[in-house]
Amino acid sequence: xxxxxxxxxxSGSRGNCSLLKxxxxxxxxxxxxxxxxxxxxxxxxxxxxxxxxxxxxxxxLDRDHFNPVWCRSLLNRGIYVHLHxxxxxxxxxxxxxxxxxxPFTTSIDFESLHVETLHLAHDALGTVGFVFNxxxxxxxxxxxxxxxxxxxxxxxxFKSLDILAFESNYDPMMQRTSGRPGFLQDRIxxxxxxxxxxxxxxxxxxxxxxxxxxxxxxxxxxxxxxxxAIIRDLYHDNLAHLYNCVTITxxxxxxxxxxxEKQPTSLF
Ligand SMILES: [Zn+2]
Numbered sequence: 001x002x003x004x005x006x007x008x009x010x011s012g013s014r015g016n017c018s019l020l021k022x023x024x025x026x027x028x029x030x031x032x033x034x035x036x037x038x039x040x041x042x043x044x045x046x047x048x049x050x051x052x053x054x055x056x057x058x059x060x061l062d063r064d065h066f067n068p069v070w071c072r073s074l075l076n077r078g079i080y081v082h083l084h085x086x087x088x089x090x091x092x093x094x095x096x097x098x099x100x101x102x103p104f105t106t107s108i109d110f111e112s113l114h115v116e117t118l119h120l121a122h123d124a125l126g127t128v129g130f131v132f133n134x135x136x137x138x139x140x141x142x143x144x145x146x147x148x149x150x151x152x153x154x155x156x157x158f159k160s161l162d163i164l165a166f167e168s169n170y171d172p173m174m175q176r177t178s179g180r181p182g183f184l185q186d187r188i189x190x191x192x193x194x195x196x197x198x199x200x201x202x203x204x205x206x207x208x209x210x211x212x213x214x215x216x217x218x219x220x221x222x223x224x225x226x227x228x229a230i231i232r233d234l235y236h237d238n239l240a241h242l243y244n245c246v247t248i249t250x251x252x253x254x255x256x257x258x259x260x261e262k263q264p265t266s267l268f
Contacts, residue, residue, distance in 0.1 A: 004139050004260040006163065009042040010034060011219045012251030016065050016145065018165070019048060022113050022134050026054035029079075030130070030143060031065040036073055045254040050077065057108070057115075058083040059145060060127040061090050071095035082108050084119060084128050112136060118157055121148035131157055139260065142166070142207070145219045147195050150203040158203075159210045163260055165217040166204055169194035170225040178225050197226065201234055208242060215258050217247045 003024065009017040015033035022028070027048060032039065040050060056079055058066055074081055075097045083091050085103040092098070102108070108115040116131040129144035142158040145167040158164070175185055175196075189196070195203070204216060218231060228248045235243050249255050 004134065004141065004163065005257055006141070006165070006215075006217070006260075007046055007257045008165070008217060008219065008249040008255040009039060010251055010254065011145070011249040012221060012223060013064050014223075014251055015067075016059075016220065017042075018143075019043070019046075019053075020132065020141070022132065022139075023111070027052050028110075028113075029053050029056045031059055032056055032070050033064045033067055035067060035069060042254045046257045053077075053079055055080045055082060055102075055110070057130065058087065058091075059129075060084075060125060061087050061094060062146070065146070066091075066094065068094045071097070075100055084117065084126075086119070086125055090125065116157055118144075118154055120144065120151065120154065129154060129157075131161075139163075140211075146193075148190075148193055150195065150199060155203065155206055158207045161207060161211040161213060163215045163217070163258070164204065164207055164211070164213055165219055166200055166207075167195045167220045168197050168200035168218040168226070168231055169220050170196055170222045171227070171230050172196050172198070174225040174227075174230075175222075180224075194220065194222075197231055197234055201238060204242075205239060208239065213242060213245055214260055215247065216242060216245050217249060217255070217258070219249055221248065221251070223251060 005021040007019050016031045017034050017039055018030040020028045043049060080102050081096055081100050082102045082104055085105050088103050104117055106117055112135050114133045114135060118129040120127050120129050127146045132141040140161045141163040142161045143165045147167055231248055235246050247255055
C-alpha cells in the first residue's frame, strides 16, 4: 500500500509552501516562501515539524516561493535543496550554501520516488513543474504553478495522474478591472506570468481525460483578481463529475491533509 499525503501550507503571491510524504519516513517540502515561524506554525496543523523534513524542492526563486531567511536554517538542519540548474546561480546569490545544493535538469531520484521535472515559462528564468512517481505503487502526482502558459510538453508529461496540484491564478474580468498598471497586467496575462482560471480549467480538463484524478488542488489564487466562488462555479458548470475532487487553497490557511492510497496491483 502506498502512502501519499499532501498539504498546502499556503499559496498565493505572498507565499507558497507545500508538503508531500510518500513513505513512512520524511516529508518533502515544495517551495518555502513563508517565514520560518509562520511555516512551523502552519505545519503544526497536521502535527508535522521541521525535523520531519529531509528535502526542499524549489519551483523557482521568486520571493513568494523562496524566502532567503531559510538559508542558514537549511544548512544547519542539513536539508537538501533541489533546484533547476538554471536557478543555481541565483540561489547562491540568495545565500544558499553549495554543500546542500542538489541541481537537477530533467529528474530527481529519491529512494522510493522518481520525480520528472519540466522547465516552464515564467518571467526571465522560468519555473519548474514536477511529476512525482511512487516506484512501488505507481501513484502519480503532478504539480505545477506560476506557469505563463500550458505547453504541450506539460500535457504530455501530466498523464495517468492520480493527484494534480495546478495553478488557477486570476479571473480575466477581475484582472482587467483591477486598476493594476498595464505593465503588470501584461506581465501576468502575457504568456510568461500566470494562468487564468479558464486556461487552468482547460488544462485540467485535458489532464483529467488522460488520468484517473482523485484530487485536484488549485494553487496560487490571486487575492485581488480571483475568488473561490468563481472557480467553484466554473468547475460546477464545466467539470461537474470532478467537482467534489477539487480543493481550493488559501493564502492564509493550511489546506486539509490529502491522503491517497493505492494498491500496487492497480492499472497504472
Ligand atoms: Zn508565485
